[in-house]
Each structure stands twice: as C-alpha cells, then as structure tokens.
Amino acid sequence: MTTQSSVAPGQAQDLARQVGEAMFSADVASKDTMRMELLACEPGRALMRMEVRAAHLNGHQICHGGFIFTLADSTFAFACNSRNQNTVAAGCSIEFLKPAHEGDMLTCEGIEQVQSGRHGIYDMRVTNQKGQTVALFRGKSAQIAGTVIPTDEVKPEEAKK
Amino acid sequence: MTTQSSVAPGQAQDLARQVGEAMFSADVASKDTMRMELLACEPGRALMRMEVRAAHLNGHQICHGGFIFTLADSTFAFACNSRNQNTVAAGCSIEFLKPAHEGDMLTCEGIEQVQSGRHGIYDMRVTNQKGQTVALFRGKSAQIAGTVIPTDEVKPEEAKK
Amino acid sequence: MTTQSSVAPGQAQDLARQVGEAMFSADVASKDTMRMELLACEPGRALMRMEVRAAHLNGHQICHGGFIFTLADSTFAFACNSRNQNTVAAGCSIEFLKPAHEGDMLTCEGIEQVQSGRHGIYDMRVTNQKGQTVALFRGKSAQIAGTVIPTDEVKPEEAKK
Amino acid sequence: MTTQSSVAPGQAQDLARQVGEAMFSADVASKDTMRMELLACEPGRALMRMEVRAAHLNGHQICHGGFIFTLADSTFAFACNSRNQNTVAAGCSIEFLKPAHEGDMLTCEGIEQVQSGRHGIYDMRVTNQKGQTVALFRGKSAQIAGTVIPTDEVKPEEAKK
Numbered sequence: 001m002t003t004q005s006s007v008a009p010g011q012a013q014d015l016a017r018q019v020g021e022a023m024f025s026a027d028v029a030s031k032d033t034m035r036m037e038l039l040a041c042e043p044g045r046a047l048m049r050m051e052v053r054a055a056h057l058n059g060h061q062i063c064h065g066g067f068i069f070t071l072a073d074s075t076f077a078f079a080c081n082s083r084n085q086n087t088v089a090a091g092c093s094i095e096f097l098k099p100a101h102e103g104d105m106l107t108c109e110g111i112e113q114v115q116s117g118r119h120g121i122y123d124m125r126v127t128n129q130k131g132q133t134v135a136l137f138r139g140k141s142a143q144i145a146g147t148v149i150p151t152d153e154v155k156p157e158e159a160k161k
Numbered sequence: 162m163t164t165q166s167s168v169a170p171g172q173a174q175d176l177a178r179q180v181g182e183a184m185f186s187a188d189v190a191s192k193d194t195m196r197m198e199l200l201a202c203e204p205g206r207a208l209m210r211m212e213v214r215a216a217h218l219n220g221h222q223i224c225h226g227g228f229i230f231t232l233a234d235s236t237f238a239f240a241c242n243s244r245n246q247n248t249v250a251a252g253c254s255i256e257f258l259k260p261a262h263e264g265d266m267l268t269c270e271g272i273e274q275v276q277s278g279r280h281g282i283y284d285m286r287v288t289n290q291k292g293q294t295v296a297l298f299r300g301k302s303a304q305i306a307g308t309v310i311p312t313d314e315v316k317p318e319e320a321k322k
Numbered sequence: 323m324t325t326q327s328s329v330a331p332g333q334a335q336d337l338a339r340q341v342g343e344a345m346f347s348a349d350v351a352s353k354d355t356m357r358m359e360l361l362a363c364e365p366g367r368a369l370m371r372m373e374v375r376a377a378h379l380n381g382h383q384i385c386h387g388g389f390i391f392t393l394a395d396s397t398f399a400f401a402c403n404s405r406n407q408n409t410v411a412a413g414c415s416i417e418f419l420k421p422a423h424e425g426d427m428l429t430c431e432g433i434e435q436v437q438s439g440r441h442g443i444y445d446m447r448v449t450n451q452k453g454q455t456v457a458l459f460r461g462k463s464a465q466i467a468g469t470v471i472p473t474d475e476v477k478p479e480e481a482k483k
Numbered sequence: 484m485t486t487q488s489s490v491a492p493g494q495a496q497d498l499a500r501q502v503g504e505a506m507f508s509a510d511v512a513s514k515d516t517m518r519m520e521l522l523a524c525e526p527g528r529a530l531m532r533m534e535v536r537a538a539h540l541n542g543h544q545i546c547h548g549g550f551i552f553t554l555a556d557s558t559f560a561f562a563c564n565s566r567n568q569n570t571v572a573a574g575c576s577i578e579f580l581k582p583a584h585e586g587d588m589l590t591c592e593g594i595e596q597v598q599s600g601r602h603g604i605y606d607m608r609v610t611n612q613k614g615q616t617v618a619l620f621r622g623k624s625a626q627i628a629g630t631v632i633p634t635d636e637v638k639p640e641e642a643k644k
C-alpha cells in the first residue's frame with residue numbers, strides 16, 4: 001500500500017507534518033467552522049476528530065450526514081496531500097452505518113490504498129467514542145501541479161529529526 | 162421515473178410541500194448552520210440553494226467539498242421524504258467537476274430515478290449561477306417506519322386544493 | 323447536458339455511428355462472448371441489448387451481477403467514445419434493483435450527463451422486457467490521446483447524409 | 484473488522500469452507516463461463532483467481548472492465564455469504580487502476596470491513612501476477628432470509644476439526 005518515494009522515511013514524516021500544519025492553519029472550513037482537530041498527518045495517512053454539536057443536527061435530531069462526510073473529506077485531503085504534492089478530490093462515496101448524536105466524538109482515520117500515476121484511492125473510516133463505525137468513505141484523488149508548501153520552506157532542522 | 166401512489170396528484174403535491182416545510186423548520190444544520198433555502202419540495206423532487214460564504218472555504222480558498230456534499234445531501238433528504246414516508250440515506254457518491262468560490266450561488270435539484278420496494282435512487286445536480294455543473298451526487302435511500310408529519314395533521318383544506 | 327462541438331449535428335451523428343460500428347466489430351467480449359447487440363451509438367448516447375442465458379446464471383439461478391455490470395459498462399464505452407475521442411472508464415458504481423432471470427431481455431441506455439475538460443459522467447439504466455429497472459450504473463470517463471477511427475477514414479459520403 | 488458470532492472459530496472456518504464449496508459448485512457463471520477458481524472461503528473473507536483469456540478482450544485488446552468487475556463481484560459474494568446467511572449485493576463501486584492483458588492471472592481478495600445489522604461493507608482488491616493493483620471494488624451487502632446450506636447439512640465431523 002506504500003508508494004514509491006525518493007525521500008527518506010524520517011524526512012517524509014516531517015514533511016507530512018509540516019504540510020498538515022500549513023494546510024490546517026489556512027483551512028477555515030475545517031478548523032473554525034467545523035471545529036475539527038488534526039491529530040496526525042503522516043505520509044499517506046491522516047487522523048482527525050470532531051465533536052457533534054447542536055449546530056450539526058438535522059430535523060431527525062441526529063448529525064447531518066453532510067457533516068460526517070465533511071469530516072471524512074477533510075481527513076482525505078490531509079492524507080492525499082501529505083507528500084506535499086498538490087492533490088484534489090475527484091470523487092467520493094460514503095456509506096452511512098450508524099447515526100451520530102449530539103455530544104458524540106467522531107474520529108476519522110484516512111489511509112492511502114493505492115497510488116497509480118497521478119491517481120490515488122484513499123479509505124476513511126469514521127468511528128464514534130465507543131469504537132463503532134459510523135461511516136466508511138472512499139475517495140479518489142488526482143494530483144495537480146505545484147506543492148502545498150514551497151520546497152525551499154521545508155524546515156531543514158525538522159527534516160533531519 | 163414515477164412511483165406508484167394511491168394519492169391524487171394535487172394531494173401529493175400539497176403533502177410534499179407540507180412535509181418539506183415541517184422538515185426544514187426543524188433542520189438546524191441546513192437552515193441555520195448552512196443557511197440553505199428550500200425552493201421546492203414536490204413528490205420525488207426537491208430544489209435547494211446556498212451561497213458560498215467565507216466560512217465555507219478550505220485551505221485552497223475554495224468551497225470545502227463537504228459543504229457542496231451537504232447541500233446535495235439535504236436536497237436528497239427533502240426529495241426522498243417528500244411522500245411523507247420516513248426515509249434515510251444509506252449511501253451516497255459525489256463527483257466534483259468544478260470548484261465553487263466565495264459568493265457563488267449554488268443551486269441543487271434532486272430527482273427520484275427509481276423506487277423499488279423500500280429502496281430508492283435519487284440524482285442530485287449542483288450548478289452555479291452560470292449554469293455550470295459543480296457536482297453530481299447519487300443517493301441511495303431506505304424507507305424506515307413512520308411518517309414525517311402525522312397523517313392526521315395533513316391540513317385538509319390544503320390537501321383539497 | 324450537451325457538449326461543445328465544432329461538428330455539425332448530422333456529421334456528429336454519422337461519426338458516432340461509424341465509431342460504434344468500428345468499436346463493436348473489434349469487441350470480442352461484448353459481441354461474441356456476451357452476445358450483446360449495439361442498437362444505437364449517437365453523440366453522447368448508446369443503446370445495447372443482451373439476453374440472459376444459462377451461462378450467465380450464478381448459484382442463486384439468477385443472472386450474475388457481473389454480467390449486468392458488463393452490459394452497462396459496454397454501453398458506457400460506446401456512449402463515451404461516440405465523439406471519436408479515445409476515452410476510458412476510470413470508475414463506475416452500480417446499484418442492483420431487481421434480479422434478472424434466464425430468458426430476460428436486458429436493454430441498457432447510456433446517456434452523457436456532463437463533460438468537464440477530459441472527464442465525463444455517464445448514466446446507464448438497465449431495464450428488462452417489462453420495462454422494470456434492473457440496475458442503475460454511473461460511469462466516470464477520462465479522455466486519452468488519439469481517436470477511435472482515423473480522422474481521414476471517416477467516410478465522406480456518409481458524413482454528408 | 485470481526486463480527487459477533489456464537490460459533491467457535493474452528494467451526495466458523497469449516498462452515499465457511501462448506502458454504503464456499505456449495506455455492507461454487509452451483510455457480511455456472513463463475514465456474515464454467517468465467518473459469519474462476521475459488522482459492523479460499525473463510526469467515527468474512529474470500530480469495531479467487533481468473534486468467535484473462537482472448538474471450539475477455541474488448542476492442543482495445545485489453546480485458547473488458549466488466550469481467551474484472553465480475554471476478555470481484557464473485558469474490559464479494561463468497562465473502563459475504565461465508566457465515567451461511569443468505570446475502571445479496573445491493574450496490575458496488577469499482578475503480579480501474581491498470582489494464583489487464585491476455586494471459587494475465589488476476590487474483591482477488593475480498594475482506595469484510597464492517598457489518599451493521601443486516602448490512603455489510605466489503606472491500607475487494609484485484610491484483611495481477613506482478614502484484615500490481617488492477618482494481619479496487621467496494622460492495623454493500625444485504626442479508627436476506629435463509630441459509631446457503633441447510634443447517635442440518637453442516638457436516639458434524641468437519642465442524643469439529
């Protein structure tokens with residue numbers, strides 16, 4: 001499930017963390033509007049968390065499916081950009097398995113499944129605080145031109161850790 | 162593409178409108194948090210609208226895909242509950258075709274494609290103010306027990322129009 | 323739902339038919355192995371047909387879902403190549419709504435929903451001889467280099483009809 | 484990823500093998516028409532194999548995507564029926580990553596991701612003889628009434644091994 005890379009493992013790890021921090025600080029939707037937390041951003045993997053609040057409830061008094069999707073979509077974005085190659089979502093599918101209620105803490109882990117040329121497939125799993133799977137999300141990514149953070153801004157002291 | 166129904170067309174139309182109003186007034190996520198508007202709720206069809214605001218932007222300064230999904234998912238919910246049979250989303254897929262920017266007015270139309278037993282397939286199309294397709298969304302619905310509004314609350318004078 | 327084209331309508335229609343014939347005659351899988359018929363190949367649209375035979379039955383004595391998918395996937399291929407631009411399937415989803423039995427005649431219509439840059443979305447609907455929807459299939463296409471038939475082989479007398 | 488079960492691990496393993504053999508022997512489509520081999524059928528997991536033959540080629544002289552789907556769909560069926568509960572496919576999605584050519588040996592592994600009530604999610608991965616991922620397939624299953632093999636036909640001596 002790993003991809004080819006000319007970067008040493010420790011450097012790739014540092015780079016992913018820096019990319020994650022840079023992306024997250026600019027991501028108003030995930031950080032401020034949805035109040036997600038980015039717990040980890042590693043090469044081909046990300047981990048995020050979000051609490052279900054009153055503002056997330058639909059008419060059935062459960063979390064709107066769109067916000068569960070949004071958590072998974074953000075996790076997908078961090079995972080697929082983690083190698084500092086600008087990457088966008090081309091398409092996604094989600095299966096809803098359990099409703100989420102106000103106060104539930106949702107955690108989403110995203111993992112790269114395959115990378116083939118410019119296209120990748122990532123799987124996200126959203127679980128609640130009881131460890132139950134709330135949703136499974138599969139994303140198709142497409143790399144575009146450019147890097148997330150300028151290559152010359154990758155902090156050398158950190159890249160050597 | 163229509164489904165069997167023992168209700169007269171005019172009554173079905175009225176019922177759908179009442180169901181839409183009842184659902185929307187209780188839907189904090191769509192109405193207050195996302196500031197969507199429900200433009201139409203008809204048997205097997207719904208039309209919603211949402212403006213992209215600064216709070217919706219991700220790190221690329223474009224609308225977070227999760228919010229485009231949320232608009233389509235809400236439209237799906239209104240369309241598939243429009244016959245007053247409680248219905249939930251089982252799974253959804255979305256294809257992103259064009260980015261949406263701050264100030265864009267996104268309109269989503271959702272239409273029932275097929276209903277087979279308790280399961281239905283609905284197609285949503287999100288367009289911007291230029292008529293360009295921003296995303297296509299397909300939802301699978303499953304009917305559950307109960308009605309959206311109590312059958313004896315369907316207003317008779319309106320049901321007779 | 324149409325796409326930009328510099329070709330006159332009549333020419334586009336003729337070209338699609340020629341592309342369909344050329345593709346079908348070389349398609350052993352669809353023509354010989356699955357015994358499909360190509361009923362129409364038009365710009366952004368195709369129509370195919372296949373009878374369910376004993377060889378298609380799985381252990382439940384119903385048509386293997388893979389062969390229903392195959393009919394829809396072929397229809398997708400003809401529809402998305404119909405403008406003589408080499409195009410491949412990137413991903414597909416299918417919803418199974420009714421089983422198909424031996425002797426059923428399955429018809430599949432495929433229609434372009436949107437074309438955006440090199441990527442397109444096509445919807446296929448498989449129905450049986452009673453007009454019931456057996457499956458809905460959505461395909462994502464990607465254009466690649468080259469044409470299906472050499473541009474200089476497009477028959478001029480036919481292009482003028 | 485495991486599911487609740489009142490059956491001892493060894494018994495579940497034996498039962499899955501017997502279910503697999505019973506299903507496969509009756510599955511003309513997979514066994515005779517597509518010439519697949521069932522390499523393993525375990526609780527929530529199956530492994531199948533198929534060689535790409537001339538009869539599988541489309542007009543591009545590569546394996547028709549429908550037959551790659553069919554291999555994955557069969558693997559899905561064995562994996563989701565492996566607990567001897569009659570289960571059908573409700574919907575599937577597939578992403579095509581690499582073409583398959585005549586003579587390629589395709590192996591597909593299917594693994595249960597989650598089971599929630601009557602519904603399950605299974606992931607299938609199709610690889611070629613070089614270990615390259617040819618396609619990823621995700622299937623949604625729905626349990627229906629009945630068992631694959633009669634409960635009193637489960638061979639006791641094997642169930643005790």
